[in-house]
Amino acid sequence: MQIAQILQLYPLQLIESSSPRLDVEILLMHALGKNRFFIYAWGEYELKPFEITKFKELFKERLRGKPIAYLIGKREFWSMPFLVNEHTLIPRPETELLVEVALNHLPKNGIVFDMGTGSGCIALAIKKERPDCQVIGVDNSLNSLNIAKQNAHNLNLEIEWIESDWFSKIEIKADIIVSNPPYIAINDRHLMQGDVRFEPQSALVSGKDGLDDLFYLIDKSRDFLNPNGWLFLEHGFDQGFVINSLLKTACYTNINTYQDSNGQERVSGGRFPFV
Ligand SMILES: C[S@@+](CC[C@H](N)C(=O)[O-])C[C@H]1O[C@@H](n2cnc3c(N)ncnc32)[C@H](O)[C@@H]1O
Structure with missing residues (x-):
């Protein structure tokens, strides 16, 4: 043939x-x-x-x-090749918005946490653009961290990887915390369609309304941010309003929601002024 x-x-x-x-x-x-x-x-x-x-x-x-990315074992993100497998979420183009927003707020020599780093795509994209910064990638999936480590090696970028249930093993504070956490509701019909059927549920699903992990990160990040540090979270296109309200209630300031290239609300964040 x-x-x-x-x-x-x-x-x-x-x-x-x-x-x-x-x-x-x-x-x-x-x-x-x-x-x-x-x-x-x-x-x-x-x-x-x-x-x-x-x-x-x-x-x-x-x-x-089965997703093409899993079949060929890689996906491009931030114009860099990333290894992926069934243990990692496949990096999405929308997530590049989170990288952009973080880069726009990152102080010189700043410390960045990427919570739920998966393939390491966010952490590595930030490190690529800002080698002066210390970037720490956190995940509770050892399988994901192994892929993230390989990606860092292939891209010749230095990141500290920590296996941790969110902040449980973190001992320092950050100037910026970024996260693309699981944010899909457990009964969401999209889980039965397309690529997500093959992706790890633990990377996608967060409770009854998809908000459990977002809520937890908004609450806990306050203990792990330096004064005036920033938290930026990716979320579902229809979760911007709720996340804004949660950030306000948790006393974050300078709160903003950012739209992706399709005009969908994708990222929200704010600054936490207190120690
Ligand atoms: C939506 S995926 C994002 C992966 C990657 N950052 C990206 O944007 O492609 C969420 C990630 O959070 C991780 N995760 C879920 N629960 C966690 C927890 N309790 N502690 C740390 N990481 C967690 C998952 O293993 C997964 O890698």
Whole structure:
């Protein structure tokens, strides 16, 4: 079978995917170990039997709904490649907003905590832009931290990783705390759709209304921020109002909600003025 035939026939079967042609291209590149240029330039290339077998195995999993990022073991974030696997959330483009907001508030030589670091994408993006800062990535999943460590090694960036249930093992204070915590309600129907079906529930779900971890982080961060330190949280598109109210009630000041490139409220945060 030739590349051109695969590109013509296989996307037709991926009826549940929003990007069937792109999916097939990516799986083909992965199976062949070639780049997009090769796929486009060599349509008449005849796949070898082991290449066909590899492609078909990947394709079968994709038909089952498995995310492309897990099939090829990586995803781009902040223009950097990140290893991912079934233990880590797949980094989302929306989360780049949290990185941007944090960078806009980060003092020189500041200390940053990334709570629930997963693949380490937020921590590593901040460190990449601001090598002067000390960045600490925290997660209670050792499997996630192992991937985060590999990512740090591959990107040649130095982060301190701490296995901890939120702040339980943290002994210092930060100038900025960022987090993209679990914020989906346990009965949310989206958990039954698309990529999230394959992602760890522990990275996604937070109680009856999705607010348990956000609430906890707003409350506890006050004990772990230096005076006038900032807390920034990613949240669901419909949680901005609640998070604003919770921040106000917890005596944060300079509270703001930020919209992502689709105009959705994605990140809220504020400053905690007290010791
Ligand atoms: C939504 S994922 C975010 C992952 C990554 N920061 C990102 O943006 O792609 C939430 C992360 O929080 C971690 N987490 C959940 N509960 C936690 C807890 N009690 N203590 C520390 N980390 C926790 C999960 O393991 C997961 O990696």
